[in-house]
Amino acid sequence: MKNNYTILVSHNNEKMFILFKSIVVGLAAGGVSVLYRITLTNAETISNFTYTFLNQNFMFLPITFLFLIGMGYFVGYLVDKNKMISGSGIPQLEGILKGYFKSRKSWMHTLISKFVGGAIAIVAGLSLGREGPSIQLGACIAEGVGNKIGKGRLEKRILMASGASAGLAAAFNAPMAGVIFALEEIFKYFSPIILLSTISAAVTADFISKKVFGMNPVFNFPVSQTVPLNGYLMLIFLGIVLGISGAIYNYTLFKTQKFYKKLTFLNIRTKIIIPFILAGFLGLVFPLATGGGHKIIEYLNLKNGISFLVLILIVKFIFSMLSFASGAPGGIFFPLLILGATIGSIFGHVMIGNGIFDESLFNNFIILAMAGYFTAIVRAPITGIVLIMEMTGSFNHLLSLTVVSITAYIVAELLNSPPVYDKLLDNLIVQEHPEDEKEHINKILVEIIVQHDSVFENSLVKDLHWPGKSLLVAIKRGEVELIPKGDTKIMVGDYLVVLTDINCESKIREKLEKLNLRP
Template sequence: MHNHHEEFQFATGSILNFVWRGILIGIASGVVVSLFRLFIELIFEQVKSFYHQAQSNPLLLLPIVAISLICVVFIGILIKSDSDIKGSGIPHVEGELKGLLHPNWWSVLWKKFVGGILAISMGLMLGREGPSIQLGAMTAKGLAHFLEASRVEKRVLIAGGAAAGLSSAFNAPIAGLLFVVEEVYHHFSSLVWVTALVASLVANFISLNIFGLTPVLAMPGNLPSLELKQYWIFLLLGIFLGVLGYIYEIVILNVGNFYDKLGKMLRLPSYFYGLIAVVLTLPIAYFFPQLLGGGNSIITSLSDSHLTLEIALLFFIIRFVWSMISYGSGLPGGIFLPILTLGALAGLSFALFFENMRLLDARILPLFIVLGMAGYFGAISKAPLTAMILVTEMVGDLRQLMAIGVVTLVSYLTMDICKGEPIYEAMLAKMTLPSNREVIEPTLIELTVSDKIAGKYVKELTLPKNVLITTQVHHKQAEVVTGNTRLTAGNTIFLVVNEPEIDTVRKLLM
């Protein structure tokens, strides 16, 4: 009970408590993720240059491939020692905030850092953003360890670290905050949003000092606009992106089956599946080296690349298939930026089709690249607000927010009609959770009284066993809860729950 009293004191403490913790997280996570991003960019440029040179001198492929295979074996050894560094890392962060996973922060931090740099920079179609979010979260967890933080404080710090990680990776601090609230934490908590916003801003400041003020996906010139009478095209684009997003989700959730079957045939353990990905990526690396990597340079070059519809579709198909091959291998790398790249190619292909039909002018093509990114990511992540703000921050142009909002909303609704799930939640659901969890301990969580339970007495609620509502807070006035306490909409309530039941309780009451 003493621990819960300390947790409650933290949760209802001064806003300055959250601010200074957010500053610490922002500095630590900003440095770690900025270095991660810097090493990837420096090494990847060299790798891509080698592949370009190999087109005129194929013998250069031998040392590149040999080094890549050695790196993949080393990464496989790291994965074998700690499976929590596999893939994106975002489902792992979600799992920890739900009390389902308890990774070793130091093990994940250094192994994901090293393994992620090697896997992403060798040219596979993996993104740095998911790993950046996990690195930010684990940095914050380490900070919580040194601060001897309570469990509720540790979750807040981890959420703040995740936001700082995304902010550093994309130079998008507001999107970092929104992503944590909308996709990772699933609850608009005053504890979280203040800490996450401060951490995001500080981490972004560090990142800007290293990479400069230019937006990550800055488009040349100003984005053109479409006349209001042509907005019906945005509705069709949204539907198109929503359907494509649903197909993406089905494939990526099942690509592991392809690797399992191939691994059995080759008698290859799962932690060495990266060897298959490197071999399968070799033809693309030789013939289309410009398509390698997460996709930053692809997106920024599309607006003045003068691609035909056929080439744009070919590039989309190649990026789609090899993104699946890269991610399905389990190597440390994400799908965040690859999704945005696919969205940009899908939006461009859509616009080129309408241009061929003489319904759009060629000057409008850059707008559809941006709309494609927002709509495609919004559908797959089912985090439309994050998608809208993320793309706006990355492109650096606020004037097309209306068009972005229309396309993202329609793509999100299309995905929902198709029964698509938020991709990271679906990935978490497919993960094999460890049977050797830490001893389950009760912890304190805070929730906002929703319309679902507002006006009810506590004794009328059907709560899981071992769940106790302790306090209701209104304008910092705390009221001890009994069975006869009436819950008021908008108030904050504090509950004692077992960690693995956090998500169940949230879904029950929110």
């Protein structure tokens, strides 16, 4: 309890200790994420070789499909034993940091199961990515480190978020995207302590990643010039297309999850067999749709016709839905970026074919569409912009990336499409049993930053209706720590430190966040 409070009001000495701990987390999380990235790269190579071999040796098809069924059942067994490894792992991480999922397997069990299950899924050819699992693996190893050197629950959670940012940094060679992702998606607010911790871990992990994989960006799209200002009206149109497409993606994904739930004659262990069998068929007839999507990148050019690109988009989209919604361990990060890149390629074909833009701008549309599609689906525009700039190694598209991403964001919001990870977390919470809210001996501190136009702004402590089982214990204003009294006025930018029972944390946090929104 004392340690939690110390972290929230810590000054230079405590921050330096967190910095060093975050570097340790970055080393550990970066190492695990790099190992996972190497494993999945080799797994995809094995998958490609296998399906190429089968196309020339049909006699091995029966035994191959038996292997796929066995692999699917084993992955289903892992998910059944530890539901925290299902899907990308990002909603599970957000839930843990918000106080949910207290009854779960150990971090080591989750790490090993996720690592093995994700690798098997890629060997089979499922349309899943490495980035979400890398984030979860980084958080798992950070939890283990935090249990040894962390002071209090709050610091351990900050280290877990740092491990998550390190995982993304190592997976994409994108340290700043890892930091922004932790702030924008996981915590959804800015805190100097969290910023310090995530930067330290992400940069450390990125250093390890670059030592292993080199300095080259993940995507290598040669770009000679930027989109001229007189073409920005069409970029807004592209943003609208991506916003609609992102809303369709989320809607289809959630409907596909419901479809799997309706298959009551199958259990968790057998449902995952479905995408494994489909991967076998696609590996024979349309291998481009299998795996994360690295193979598709080389086909995104003006030499391939629009009809072929549309075919890639449709097949990859459907298989991605069936792969992820099954609950198999794997992320949507990379596949959705590939889908966005394909949409950008089709858009570029149409624009260039009609003489609206010069063909030298073709790769620009691919880059812009990845960021816009990501933003529409995840609803994290800053992460999308920074991520694509780091992944492509080009920082000349900031203005155009912003225009497309913000437009896509607005359109997705107007269509009432929920952010994918928030909705996935809500679905997971619904599946959990209600938690016991009896008085608990263990307490925890919840921190919230007062926003503009919120209920808290310019209100006196005594005039606010605080949630039950909560107590405002401190207000941090800049470097000054205030002991709250009834007539203390709360101001924008104040850090409110609220005490609550550990088993009420998630609900208290939700109530405080609702109060912090504009009424």
